[in-house]
Amino acid sequence: MSSPNQSVQQELKPIYQCDAKVHHTLRSVHDHLHQLCANHVNRLVKIETMDGDVFEGHIVHCDKSILYICLSNEGVHRGFFPGPGVPPQTYNNVILPLVLFNLLAISLL
Template identity: 75%
Template sequence: MSSKTNVQHETTPIYTCDSKVHHTLKTVHDHLHQLCCGHTHRLVKVETMDGDVFEGHIVHCDKSILYIRLSNEGCNRAFFPGPVSPYYNNFVLPLVLFNLLAISLL
């Protein structure tokens, strides 16, 4: 008969979000989600906090992700190597809402 010991490991968080910051982030998240859902199928230009800029149509906004179908504008980006392709128009890019700096209607 084997004896099993119940080992419980305590975890020590290395980060805990402040309740005021959590409230602010939740408010921003809800606002962005509602805004993006209200502009589905609209042509937009999106700028991320890293300085990347994308143009396309909002396809869907689900929880914390914005999905845009990229237009042919700016398709010579470094992470889309190769020649411009007609298939590029069908590429849907998922973007994290909290990484967005600006969304403009075109």
Template identity: 40%
Template sequence: MKEMVYQASPEAVQTLHQIRESVHKCCQSCMNRIVRVQTMDGEVYEGMLMGMDHKHLYLSIAQGVDQRQFFPGGVFYPPASSVILPLVLYELLVISLLY
């Protein structure tokens, strides 16, 4: 038998589930739109919300310098040098629509 080092309390587990579900519902209306995301660690990312699952938000971000390309009507096309960044839903602090 191995010694347990940590076990989340049932209340913490329930809270994390509620946060994850809340963020997931909020992001559904932001799909394929430009957002700014801030994590609990203070990291800030801008890009197009490309997808979600029950654990992650997938953000298309430009590598290096801000290389966003906008066309008439505010349509965003990720640059060829973009990457998909998976972000953990319960670690997100702020999600803002940019365009």
């Protein structure tokens, strides 16, 4: 007789399974981006995301799959809105977390 956990496990079938070659490629890209960002901490960068948002700021930290940038006033107005009624001059020193896989381009300024 099977336990309830075994029957639940048999019923769960993934609707998506990453191909081994794709997984290897994604892991390589992730590792490369992580190392690149970690090597440029405290550098001023311009970042474009897959969605077309553009941010300017200093790389603060890169941890696992997240890049943290401290936004500068110059790049904030293009894609980041902290809330209604907050004037643009107060955006400075905002730390924005960005997912590495959502980054399209990183340029040093």
